[in-house]
Amino acid sequence: MQEHAQEWGARFRAHVKSHKTAEGTRLQLLSGSPETHSIVVSTVMEVCEVFRAGLVADGTVKDVLYGLPLAPNKVADLYALTDELAAVGAAMRILVDHPEQVLALEQWEKPTQPQRRWSVFVKVDCGLKRAGLEPTSPAFESLLRNVLASPVISLYGFYSHAGQSYVSTSFADASRFLSAEVEAVNNAAGLALSILKNSPELEAPRDPFVLSVGATPTALAATAETRAQLESMLNGVLELHAGNYPLLDLQQLNTGLIDSDHIAQRVLATVISYYPSRGKDGADEAMCDAGAIAMSKDTGPRPGYGDVDGKPWRLSRVSQEHGILTQITPAIGGQQKAEDALKIGDMVQIVGQHACLTLAAFPWYYVVDSGEGRGDVVEDVWVPWKGW
Numbered sequence: 001m002q003e004h005a006q007e008w009g010a011r012f013r014a015h016v017k018s019h020k021t022a023e024g025t026r027l028q029l030l031s032g033s034p035e036t037h038s039i040v041v042s043t044v045m046e047v048c049e050v051f052r053a054g055l056v057a058d059g060t061v062k063d064v065l066y067g068l069p070l071a072p073n074k075v076a077d078l079y080a081l082t083d084e085l086a087a088v089g090a091a092m093r094i095l096v097d098h099p100e101q102v103l104a105l106e107q108w109e110k111p112t113q114p115q116r117r118w119s120v121f122v123k124v125d126c127g128l129k130r131a132g133l134e135p136t137s138p139a140f141e142s143l144l145r146n147v148l149a150s151p152v153i154s155l156y157g158f159y160s161h162a163g164q165s166y167v168s169t170s171f172a173d174a175s176r177f178l179s180a181e182v183e184a185v186n187n188a189a190g191l192a193l194s195i196l197k198n199s200p201e202l203e204a205p206r207d208p209f210v211l212s213v214g215a216t217p218t219a220l221a222a223t224a225e226t227r228a229q230l231e232s233m234l235n236g237v238l239e240l241h242a243g244n245y246p247l248l249d250l251q252q253l254n255t256g257l258i259d260s261d262h263i264a265q266r267v268l269a270t271v272i273s274y275y276p277s278r279g280k281d282g283a284d285e286a287m288c289d290a291g292a293i294a295m296s297k298d299t300g301p302r303p304g305y306g307d308v309d310g311k312p313w314r315l316s317r318v319s320q321e322h323g324i325l326t327q328i329t330p331a332i333g334g335q336q337k338a339e340d341a342l343k344i345g346d347m348v349q350i351v352g353q354h355a356c357l358t359l360a361a362f363p364w365y366y367v368v369d370s371g372e373g374r375g376d377v378v379e380d381v382w383v384p385w386k387g388w
Contacts, residue, residue: 001028002033002035003032005219006033007222007224009224010239010240011038011239011240012036012239014028015039015242016050018355020385020386021385023382026055026060028246029060038061038239040064040065040243041066044074044388045388046385047066047078056085062089062091064090064091064092065094066078066092066093066094069095069098069132072100075104075108079116091119093119094119094121095123096123096143097132102143102153105153115151119156120156121157121159121212122147122155122157124184124188126160126161126180126181126184127184128162130161131161135187141195144192144195145195148192148199155192158189159213161214161241162218165177166251166255166300170257177218181214182211182213182238185212190235193209193235208236210236210239211234214239219240219245220245220258248264249354249355251301251353253302263355265352266349268349269289269350270289272287273287274287275287283326283329284327284342286324287322288350291319292323295315295353296352296353296354299353303316304353306353307350307351308325309350311340311342313325313327313342314326364382365381367382
């Protein structure tokens with residue numbers, strides 16, 4: 001992914017919330033060329049665990065973005081974590097998308113001396129309608145004026161996430177989503193520069209705004225060709241962010257940007273009962289001990305909640321702790337190939353629809369090397385960070 005960012009002429013910021021592990025974070029930051037030291041997290045606990053794992057002390061992590069719009073009750077914790085990061089030369093950044101978040105920072109600062117300037121990204125909505133504001137809206141301009149005028153904020157840049165790019169089915173689709181993302185944050189930065197130019201009383205940032213864009217599909221579409229189309233219009237420096245890519249899943253497979261052998265997550269489940277010819281068109285069904293809690297209830301363009309690796313079976317229905325596996329193609333003449341059959345006691349590997357939610361269900365991950373033999377030897381065990 002770092003190579004994609006470099007080819008695109010951008011910095012890279014790794015989202016670590018998909019796996020929430022020290023080992024995975026090191027791989028994301030240090031295994032690519034060039035290395036990066038910037039991360040995004042989704043919980044305050046992740047920031048704490050990054051410290052506890054020694055990732056800040058050893059210089060692996062030098063820049064942390066708390067990737068949710070700021071809640072007032074998080075200010076105290078983030079204030080303390082900002083101090084801890086600053087003590088070792090690292091930076092903490094936060095997101096805002098509402099004037100009351102700016103007010104919360106200002107009210108927290110009143111009793112403190114000296115006054116701090118928080119490094120802030122403004123969240124931009126590029127069409128997902130989950131967080132952020134559209135850069136052409138009056139509400140966005142009002143928020144931006146509040147941010148620029150605030151004595152406790154230093155505007156670092158603009159951040160968007162094209163989660164809607166998961167509906168892509170080709171490189172061209174993902175490229176269009178990427179272009180829309182860049183246009184949104186670039187317009188936001190252009191508005192900020194215009195406000196600063198016409199408001200001499202406001203203090204302009206010393207460095208160019210950071211224009212942070214990305215989701216795994218759009219990040220995979222970041223190439224030198226797409227960068228060439230942007231060169232003359234940028235109102236800042238580009239940063240690419242992504243988080244699903246170390247794992248991948250069926251949702252990503254549907255984009256057409258990856259191959260199935262790139263998917264790194266499987267849930268190991270046991271067949272616990274069998275129901276011949278019970279399914280649609282006489283398909284056999286089986287019950288396994290992985291259900292909604294193990295796999296999540298996320299779906300995608302591909303039917304079901306997961307595919308059995310190496311066999312024509314799909315996790316078609318889920319309850320809390322168990323799921324129903326269904327033959328994808330019923331056997332001709334009622335006869336299955338021996339290698340495709342399932343029986344009670346069989347262990348199956350299920351590839352999930354959405355890796356981020358699937359991994360959140362488990363207290364540890366068994367790590368195998370698919371390049372060694374059959375990839376069935378456990379090389380390591382990773383323990384994810386839990387809590388908020």
